[in-house]
C-alpha cells in the first residue's frame with residue numbers, strides 16, 4: 001500500500017505509525033536520506049493493510065537560535081539528566097550548523113575508532129543496525145515522555161531492537177559508517193520527533209572544547 005506524504009510528515013513518524021522498520025521503508029523505496037522526502041511523494045509501506053493517519057509536524061528542523069519551548073517534559077529531562085555518549089569526546093559540529101542542503105540535526109562528537117558509545121539516558125532500543133542512509137549503522141533509543149536519542153556512524157551496534165538499556169550502558173562502537181569521513185558519533189535528541197539542541201540536556205560539557 002502506498003502512503004502519500006502530507007506536508008510536515010516525516011519518514012520516522014510514518015514508519016512508527018505503520019509499525020514498519022524505517023530501514024525497510026528506505027530499502028523498498030530506494031530512499032538514501034530519510035530527511036529528504038517531499039509532500040506528495042508516494043511511499044510504499046510493506047505489509048500495510050490500510051492507510052493510517054500520520055500526525056504532521058508543524059515546523060521543519062528548528063533553527064539553532066530557537067530553543068525548544070519549555071514544557072513538562074523539559075522539566076523531567078532537564079540539564080544533567082543525560083550522559084555524554086562518547087567519553088571525553090569533543091564537539092566537532094554543533095546543532096543547527098548549516099549544511100549544503102539542510103541544517104545539522106544533531107551534534108558530532110569525536111571518538112576513537114571502536115570506542116564505546118553509551119546510552120545518554122535509560123531507554124528502550126527502537127532501532128539498531130545498518131541503514132543505507134547517511135546515518136550508517138544506527139541506534140535509536142526511546143526514553144519515554146516523547147524523548148528519543150539517536151547515535152549514528154557506528155562501526156558496530158551492541159544492542160538489539162526491544163532491548164532495555166541503562167544510562168551509560170555501551171550500545172555501539174565509534175566508526176565512520178554512512179556519511180562520515182572521520183570516526184565520530186552523530187548524536188541527536190528528538191523531542192516529539194523533532195530534533196532539538198542536545199547540549200542543554202547535559203550537566204556539563206565544560207571538558208568539551210567547541
Ligand SMILES: [Zn+2]
Pocket residue numbers: 093104106107108185186187
Ligand atoms: Zn552529524
